[in-house]
Amino acid sequence: MSATPTTAPPGPACPWWGLPLLRAMYRDYLGFAAGLQREHGDVVALRLGTERSWDLFHPDDVRAALVDHADDLLRWERGTEVFSQAFGQGLLVAEGEPWRRQRRMLAPGFLPRRVQGYAALMVDAARSALDAALPPDQDHSVRPVETLFNGLTMDVIMRTLFSSRAPAQAAAAAEATQVLSQAAMQEMFWPASLPDWLPLPHKRAKRRAMRVLTGLVDGQIAQRLALPPDQRPTDDLLAMLLAVRDEDGSGLTATELHDQCMVMFQAGHETSATALLWWSWLMASHPEAAARARQEVDEHLAGRDPTAADGAALPYLAATLKEAMRLYPPVAAVMTRRATRGFELAGRPLPAGTLLRVTPWVIQRDPRWFPEPEAFRPERFLADDPAQPRSAWMPFGVGPRVCIGQHFAMLEMTLVAALLLQRCTLETLPGEPAPQPRMYVTLRPTLPVRLRLQRRGPLRPQSAPCASSVSTPPVSSAA
Ligand code: HEM
Secondary structure, three states, X not given: OOOOOOOOOOOOOOOHHHHHHHHHHHHOHHHHHHHHHHXXXXXXXXXXXXXXXXXXXXHHHHHHHHHHOHHHEEEOHHHHHHHHHHHOOOOOOOOHHHHHHHHHHHHHHHOHHHHHHHHHHHHHHHHHHHHHHOOOXXXXXXXXXXXXXXXHHHHHHHHHHHOOOOHHHHHHHHHHHHHHHHHHHHHHOOOOOOOOOOOOHHHHXXXXXXXXXXXXXXXXXXXXXXXXXXXXXXXXXXXXXXXXXXXXXXXXXXXXXXXXXXXXXXXXHHHHHHHHHHHHHHHHHOHHHHHHHHHHHHHHHOOOOOOXXXXXXXXXXXXXXXXXXXXXXXXXXXXXXXXXXXXXEOOXXXXXXXXXXXXXXXXXXXXXXXXXXXXXXXXXXXXXXXXXXXXXXXXXXXXXXXXXXXXXXXXXXXXXXXXXXXXXXXXXXXXXXXXXXXXXXXXXXXXXXXXXXXXXXXXXXXXXXXXXXXXXXXXOOXX
């Protein structure tokens, strides 16, 4: 019988208090993490200053940590500190009993049957955005897809959260969340943040962005509360947040309500926009896969708008979205946790206080679970693959803190993708290089991605070939 190793996992030398490693992480986090696994294996120990961390690259170890030992972990304090500037103590950053209470109260509002009630609003928002991107009197247009999907998903959140249709407000909010994401990403690599009142250009931009979002959220809540109860909307997320009660009958406090709205705004729009951005580029650069998805949509919908009930009948379309989130997980890293007590992990003793890092970008490109990992092959997701460990595909996270909005996001993206394929084909622009991903808070391209939207003729059955596998252009790990 082999004894449990008592030593730390392997890892790189960390001279100069790990400063060279920290610089490499800052420059290219995803490339750095991929290199750690390549050189040292599935569990890698690092020492940066006084901080000890383990990087976990095997799905079984990720599950052991995030599921079996969920109660022994807290979110990384620096990440929480940075995010709480915008989110207060909302669900994304709360811990312990306050988190359990909020999750218990909010979870029913995000069950599949509840979010299906938002399908019509999502379709309306998608139609407006697509009409603006490809006006009815044009047969084609060239668009930066980031702007298209940021605006669209923000509109979806405005309609589903506040029953509000204010495109100008949605655009301002989308821009503000981008500014806050960038600020958060920069601050996270430093042990403390400079005060926000400093008269520096990036601090000014951050203050302005906070004012825009806070003003919008507080304004919407105040408008709602000013309405007589019998005239208030009953079917949006804000109505749900106002109505939820804990087991003891208490509702959300005013601060909790504000914080939850801020979280939904940021967590609920940028992630879905990022997923759609990469999906649209993959569709444009893999026309055979796009043709197969389009054929499925045409055959099933026969030209009508999609509804929540159609999701199950569009398995290939869903597979293209899942494969896009495998190659380009919107939350590509930073699911970092602190162990509050020591326990055994991956056959070794994990000391209390160790940081655990999980990087879906690396795990989802591991050839052991996803053969030809760089290839765009939606077919992987058409049947259960017994070779794939349970958490090898983890764009929504793993364990009790898994994304509460995952059914909302999958529904939204399926409806948007179906409508888009019904209306137009997506084409890359000649001479434009493949976009390079870079990790901000979500995984964004370093340069804007522009695609040509070509209007389709009247609906007719297609006889497109259904390729079983299509290769992506080479993808570098990160800029
Ligand atoms: C493609 C879209 C989305 C992706 C890829 C995504 C991804 C994630 C991930 C990976 C986490 C867990 C992070 C961790 O374990 O540290 C998370 C948490 C969360 N997400 Fe999402 N998300 C998406 C859409 C949404 C939407 C639409 C909403 C709300 C409307 C939402 C709200 C949240 C919230 C509130 C949490 C925190 C849950 C908790 O800590 O209990 N997300 N998301």
